[in-house]
Amino acid sequence: MVAVVDxxxxxxxxxxxxxxxxxTLDNVRTADHVARQWVAEAMIDWxxxxxxxxxxxxxxxxxxxYTIAAFIxxxxxxxxxxEYGHYIVGQWCGIHAEVFSLGFGPVLLSxxxxxxxxxxxxxxPFGGYVKFLGDANAASGKGATAMQMIADDGELRNRTxxxxxxxxxxxxxxxxxxxxxxMSIIVFAVIFIFRGEESDPLTVGKLQNLxxxxxxxxxxxxxxxxxxxxxxxxxxQQVWDDLARDLPxxxxxxxxxxxxxxxxxxxxxxxxxxxxxxxxxxSAAMDIELRPGDVIQSVNGxxxxxxxxxxxxVESSDGRVLLLKVWRDxxxxxxxxxxQRTDEPQADGGFVTYWRIGIVGGMAFEPATEMTSxxxxxxxxxxxxxxxxxxxxxxxxxxxxxxxxxCNISGPIGIAETSGAMASQGVQNFVWFIAVLxxxxxxxxxxxxxxxxxxxxxxxxxxxxxxxxxxxxxMRVLMxxxxxxxxxxTVFALGNDIFCPWP
Numbered sequence: 369m370v371a372v373v374d375x376x377x378x379x380x381x382x383x384x385x386x387x388x389x390x391x392t393l394d395n396v397r398t399a400d401h402v403a404r405q406w407v408a409e410a411m412i413d414w415x416x417x418x419x420x421x422x423x424x425x426x427x428x429x430x431x432x433x434y435t436i437a438a439f440i441x442x443x444x445x446x447x448x449x450x451e452y453g454h455y456i457v458g459q460w461c462g463i464h465a466e467v468f469s470l471g472f473g474p475v476l477l478s479x480x481x482x483x484x485x486x487x488x489x490x491x492x493p494f495g496g497y498v499k500f501l502g503d504a505n506a507a508s509g510k511g512a513t514a515m516q517m518i519a520d521d522g523e524l525r526n527r528t529x530x531x532x533x534x535x536x537x538x539x540x541x542x543x544x545x546x547x548x549x550x551m552s553i554i555v556f557a558v559i560f561i562f563r564g565e566e567s568d569p570l571t572v573g574k575l576q577n578l579x580x581x582x583x584x585x586x587x588x589x590x591x592x593x594x595x596x597x598x599x600x601x602x603x604x605q606q607v608w609d610d611l612a613r614d615l616p617x618x619x620x621x622x623x624x625x626x627x628x629x630x631x632x633x634x635x636x637x638x639x640x641x642x643x644x645x646x647x648x649x650x651s652a653a654m655d656i657e658l659r660p661g662d663v664i665q666s667v668n669g670x671x672x673x674x675x676x677x678x679x680x681x682v683e684s685s686d687g688r689v690l691l692l693k694v695w696r697d698x699x700x701x702x703x704x705x706x707x708q709r710t711d712e713p714q715a716d717g718g719f720v721t722y723w724r725i726g727i728v729g730g731m732a733f734e735p736a737t738e739m740t741s742x743x744x745x746x747x748x749x750x751x752x753x754x755x756x757x758x759x760x761x762x763x764x765x766x767x768x769x770x771x772x773x774x775c776n777i778s779g780p781i782g783i784a785e786t787s788g789a790m791a792s793q794g795v796q797n798f799v800w801f802i803a804v805l806x807x808x809x810x811x812x813x814x815x816x817x818x819x820x821x822x823x824x825x826x827x828x829x830x831x832x833x834x835x836x837x838x839x840x841x842x843m844r845v846l847m848x849x850x851x852x853x854x855x856x857x858t859v860f861a862l863g864n865d866i867f868c869p870w871p
Contacts, residue, residue: 435788438798439780440493442787444470446548446806447496450813453547454498454540459483461536464527467499494780500540502528538828541821548810549753555803556749557742559796564737565744568602569626573736578637578663579695585623585636585733592631593624594639602735612640617674637732642678644727646797649789650782651726652705658727660793663695675729682707683723690725711772717762719772756807775868779861818850 448470455465464484469475471490478488501524525531529540567573570591575583591599595615600607615621615638623636642664647654666672667681668691682690685707692703707723714720740748766772778786783805790801814822823846831837838846 438787438791439784442802446809449547449551450544451496451498453543457543458540463532464501465498470496500529502530541824544821545810545813548806552753552803552807553749556752557745560745560748561740565740566602566735567738570599571736572733574734583636584634589625589627595621619673638673640675641732642672642675645730646728648726649786653726656703656705665695666693682725685723719766753807757811775864777861779865781865818846
């Protein structure tokens with residue numbers, strides 16, 4: 369308050385020209401006028417500053433909403449598929465579903481179908497459930513009161529989740545994860561068909577947007593040789609790897625091509641230039657807003673012509689800041705970023721830790737493609753789904769044994785950020801991510817933890833061996849234990865999102 373009075377009288381002295389202020393009625397009136405004017409101007413300045421602050425936050429707020437929307441869409445698709453698996457197989461097995469809910473909490477929309485199942489959308493869109501006849505809750509706990517009421521009605525008891533035959537209950541429980549896996553396979557197969565297979569021999573489908581250098585390579589050219597070395601079959605990946613490793617690292621290479629019936633030699637860019645094909649979510653590259661299509665021209669002042677040069681520089685950086693010059697649509701931009709330590713799976717099932725900045729490279733041109741047969745697409749989709757399952761189990765095992773960091777587990781924040789990042793890179797990338805996440809959710813639900821589907825299957829196996837299910841008290845203890853484990857895992861993963869050294 370004293371500071372405010374001092375500022376008022378300083379302003380009064382400045383405006384009145386009087387340096388030795390006497391407390392008179394006129395002076396007080398003048399000081400009061402100056403004070404009101406000063407307060408009004410200060411409030412205007414404060415309000416203008418807050419408005420500018422709010423305006424500056426609009427892009428960030430928009431990005432936040434975009435991330436949340438992408439996360440909710442991804443999660444909702446996976447939850448609907450998972451729960452629909454439980455619902456439809458339960459129906460096939462004669463088990464009645466009372467509620468099919470997308471989300472938890474207060475119900476926003478609700479409709480009952482002719483079978484008596486209430487389909488609803490709830491306010492918290494972070495999961496869902498199917499409540500079958502006889503269930504006490506969304507976790508399929510046994511409703512003692514409901515089961516007692518129908519104890520004498522054998523037909524009605526068989527329509528409950530706890531009174532149906534063991535095989536029907538087990539099939540209904542297993543259907544959720546199975547539907548997640550099937551969804552992933554279908555999505556991967558459709559994407560493989562949509563993408564097609566690279567034509568053999570290798571043919572230029574689309575030239576990448578690179579810094580102009582007078583290249584003569586054209587769309588439609590069949591690549592017969594690169595720098596005098598014949599190009600191998602597309603299917604021979606090892607020979608391609610050897611060819612790429614042995615190419616001289618120069619800006620321009622000689623390509624022998626088949627063009628309009630003639631065999632000619634033309635100039636073209638290095639086969640694997642330092643161009644960004646994709647940005648890895650939650651990476652150093654994404655943090656500084658590098659984009660697909662950017663071409664990295666130099667690192668720490670050293671010109672580079674090959675993606676391999678960039679990779680080697682990053683790996684040997686020991687985490688030091690790298691200064692990049694990036695060509696983007698005719699403009700050269702400067703960036704600085706710090707590589708992050710990343711645990712990467714190896715062919716033998718192990719992991720090696722590298723320094724990475726989070727970019728994926730590509731060829732100097734997009735190869736022309738041809739139609740993929742549905743059978744080949746399905747085969748590739750099954751292989752892809754199994755690779756996610758085996759890779760996830762390998763990550764978990766190596767974390768348990770301490771071989772890699774537990775920061776490899778992401779929580780809801782990390783998954784949400786990844787959802788937004790993949791959505792920002794195009795519909796196909798986002799759909800691919802949903803399929804990957806669907807496989808992960810299916811696998812997680814098969815873990816033998818009470819409350820999860822895998823825990824229920826273990827209990828069904830116990831019943832099959834002993835001839836009777838665990839007692840009600842044992843079930844309550846097991847369910848409480850399962851809920852505690854899930855909450856602990858959630859808190860741990862959330863802690864990773866907050867405290868692990870993401871960019």
